[in-house]
Amino acid sequence: MLKTIATAILTFCTAYLFGQQDLPDTLPAPKKDFWHSKTVNISLAPAGFFAASALTWNQRGEVRKFRNRYIPTFRHHYDDYLQYLPAVTVFGLNAAGVKGKHTVKRAFVSYAFSAVIMGSIVNTIKYTAKVERPDGSSNNSFPSGHTANSFMNASFLHKEYGQYRNPLYSVGAYAASTATAIGRQMNNRHWISDVLAGAGIGILSTEVGYLIADQVFKDRGARPILHKDPIPVDGKPSFVEMRIGFAVMTSKDLMKHHSDVYATNGFNLGVEGAWFFHRNIGVGAEFAFTSFPINDNNAGFDDPDIPIISTGHYTQPMGVRYLHAGPFFNYPLPRNWFITGKFLAGTSVGAEGNIMLPLREEFQDIFQAKELPYIRYKPERAFGWSSGLGIMKRIGRNLGLKAYTNYFHSKHDFKFDIIHDVDQNGHVSFSDLATEKISFNHITFGLALTAILW
Structure with a gap:
């Protein structure tokens, strides 16, 4: 069951990362309506996670029953460390001379804006909603801070290297964040609705952080586009x-x-x-x-x-x-x-x-x-x-x-x-x-x- 959820979240993120480009230049070119606007482009994946969180709210106890039935004693805290891996990867690649979408200075500022936004949203909701954790240890379960942080970091790696160099960077980033989200449930620290909402907050925070940085830096600190990938007009929709x-x-x-x-x-x-x-x-x-x-x-x-x-x-x-x-x-x-x-x-x-x-x-x-x-x-x-x-x-x-x-x-x-x-x-x-x-x-x-x- 938890493997199914993990695969589902990872697929959701894969769809998101492949969708972060404009519609193709077909003949005739589509009009830039609401569905193709920047607002939709940056908010769709977070909105999907928020909707999934709402849909699973009344079923969260049933999902937890599967955890308690099959892995009641699971206690492995890899999720405490794995959440940081995508961000460490960004700065590590820069240190190794592998250039990303932006200079280190601009990337760091974008990341800082994202972290402040994510932390503010998560903690405001946590100590307002006061949802009890599944293990009963405290009343700050919703949303999952670990998951929000991990998906913020994954989106950071996605933007700096997945969009710029190779989508496999994004796949690896979201695989790590998905593993973090599943770890929070397996360790009985969060409900499924907590981690879904946390994922949405993490992605949204990065999107907003980058929007602010774009206004601050304009074109400064952005590296030239490496490649473009137009799609065929008559493509087969695998x-x-x-x-x-x-x-x-x-x-x-x-x-x-x-x-x-x-x-x-x-x-x-x-x-x-x-x-x-x-x-x-x-x-x-x-x-x-x-x-x-x-x-x-x-x-x-x-x-x-x-x-x-x-x-x-x-x-x-x-x-x-x-x-x-x-x-x-x-x-x-x-x-x-x-x-x-x-x-x-x-x-x-x-x-x-x-x-x-x-x-x-x-x-x-x-x-x-x-x-x-x-x-x-x-x-x-x-x-x-x-x-x-x-x-x-x-x-x-x-x-x-x-x-x-x-x-x-x-x-x-x-x-x-x-x-x-x-x-x-x-x-x-x-x-x-x-x-x-x-x-x-x-x-x-x-x-x-x-x-x-x-």
Whole structure:
């Protein structure tokens, strides 16, 4: 799950860095409307991260549950140091004689402006919002300062070397900042909404810092352009894309009014890409993950010991990850609008989980745990397919913003086991309970950022 988020954030940043150029000189040349203005160009990626932060606010607890389920004891503080690596790289390259976009003096002033803006925004919000950290240590969780700093530094390296010499500098910079953001979650220091907002603040701070420096220095301290990269008028729109959105269950097996245990609205994260051998048709693949919180308030158990030892029960979220491949479609419309589509098939793998019993305090020492897994469920790997439609607006040379809807279809054999015994060391053993085939069909909808690789 955390790897999916990492890939998604990195893809988002890749789309951003490829989009930092004007639209191509096509025939006829497009008018400089709102979508092509400098304001949109510098604010799109931050706005996307802010929107993603808002979208994940109510789902942040569900994302944290995955962290607590799979890596509850993770404690590695590489993120305390990795956040500075892109900035150190800029000054190190200058010291080594590898010239960037600006002289060291101008680059430093741009960086200083960016740092002051970033620190002011982060600390003002932190001590106004007073959001509790997931580990409960303090009330200054939102937004993530480490993430804001790391993305500010990554944008610094992107502007000085990624835009000027080679985009691989930008890829490396945003890979480091993404690793920092994921580290903040893995170390249980931040919610996903914190790091998404921090990423937006970091990028925005660098953009504004550079705008101020441009007004101060004008053309002084700027080095000559090394190369230009015009794109073909009739390009084939190969792409890499990150998306985030909501998920709604459509299978009766897990819908309210059809079952005592049912899925509530969840979230979907995905990364996809395709190579277009024709301007309208390409082949590619997607990796996606969908998670649904489970409501089991109406579920009852026959075991009379349950209310004695526990204070209730809850079911861990049900999630499925998809690896699908197939044809992608693209149809251009006037004014840089595109209709996109896909029809994919492949494998669907469900995440196993449990119906948990929070134990009463007097029984926690007996079982050497605060909660017990009462019933374990495990969905088997299954064939799945997906389809999707989108409407995309190209707002930069290599950047598109898309509204999408996707449909996922898969049917899994769910194996259910029930608790059999707990030994003196607290280890739980299970016995077979039942096997049931359950459909996991659902619709997702949301926003995507697309890096178009002409």
